[in-house]
Amino acid sequence: MELRHLRYFLAVAHEQNFTAAANLMCVSQPALSKQIKDLEEEIGKPLFIRGSKIVQLTDAGLFLKQRAEDILELSNRTLTELKADEAExxxxxxxxxxxxxxxxxxxxxxxxxxxxxxxxxxxxxxxxxxxxxxxxxxxxxxxxxxxxxxxxxxxxxxxVPIASPWGVMTWKGNRLAKKKFATPKDLLNMPLILSRQMRNNNTLATWLGYSTDKLNVVGTNDMLYNASKLTEAEVASVITIDGIINTRGTKLCFVPFKPLFPIxxxxxxxxxxxxxxxxxxxxxxxxxxxxxxxxxxxxxxxx
The missing domain is CATH 3.40.190.10 (Periplasmic binding protein-like II)
Structure with missing residues (x-):
């Protein structure tokens, strides 16, 4: 498997079409198809589900796509670093x-x-x-x-100690929004969204004094912006850090934890x-x- 094989493969994966990918890579369509066929034979698995107009990645193709992007990124970075001027x-x-x-x-x-x-x-x-x-x-x-x-x-x-506290981002009509602080007891039975990281470690449970399994967790999130939209829709409140989402002028508000939950x-x-x-x-x-x-x-x- 060579880097050029990976570049050709990613071109087809992104364009979802052999002809379009060939034009992008400035090679003939038959030549590109042969490169992909050689790669599939080397791997021993098909990488694409071939349709009349578009192609889709197989499970093996999806796995290779992530690895190929990483490999090419490292290759490009290595060349850049090796070519760097020693004096600058x-x-x-x-x-x-x-x-x-x-x-x-x-x-x-x-x-x-x-x-x-x-x-x-x-x-x-x-x-x-x-x-x-x-x-x-x-x-x-x-x-x-x-x-x-x-x-x-x-x-x-x-x-990097920071001053922003942990707490709950909720909507202003929620009963919790009327309080100055949120306590472990306040979170019981409240529909909540947690980050995947928080759900999978004991940090929050230590502060709560009970298992997170007792919380009414309706979902998890990776990016807070998307979770904030669920809170705006009054689906659930989000446990997060103050200052990430600007709640001024919105229907959202932030209620800090008490006792203090250090970050x-x-x-x-x-x-x-x-x-x-x-x-x-x-x-x-x-x-x-x-x-x-x-x-x-x-x-x-x-x-």
Missing amino acids: ITGEINVVCGEIEGVSFVAQAIKKMNRRYPKVKFNMTTGDEETVRYQLDKGIADFGMFVDLTVLPNYESIS KVAVAWKKNRIATKACEKFLEILREMEQKPISRGFFTKSP
Whole structure:
């Protein structure tokens, strides 16, 4: 299996048509079809369900599509890093993180990086904990941001304490909206949406004092924006961090937890990975910022 096979395969997967993919790749349609056939023979499975006008991916094709995108991304990054001028700080830095207020910490670091090394470019990806881990482990991302993880055995990390509290985002007509705080008792029997990460660990249960199985969880979410639309429709309230969704001028409101539910955020990177010069300089900036609070109260200095 060669990189060109993967490029041809992805072209067909994206265009859903061999002729259109051949035009995109500037090759003849028979030549492209032969490349795909050779790839299927090597794998031993069909990658496409061939129709009269469009083709669709098989299960094996869907799996290969994700892996092929990762492989080509790493290939392109490797070439870029090898070609970088040794005397000049250039290149790209990939950062993956969730929808959290702590992203402001990374934004401030990127601002400093741009001022010192303007030829370095940043690629930002949004995803849940599973996405962050996957991209760090595969080398797709250089840095990732985790929420409420105290054990990071495979990563080095910098703690980013932030001021935003955990709580419930709900609609203003909900009984909870009339309260100043939400307690563990308030959440019982209330239709709720949780992040997949929170559903799968014990962080929330520790604060509640009882198992999350006792909650009326009607769904889970990866991206808060979509969950907020369900809350606007009065389907369920969302357990989240304050400040991610701007509720001003909307039918939504945020009710913080009581007792306080502290949030822990970490910027992490893979242990024992050979870093580019650009990543080394960015890490220096992150460590500088770890030593003192940044503006506007995004995080405070660790005791």
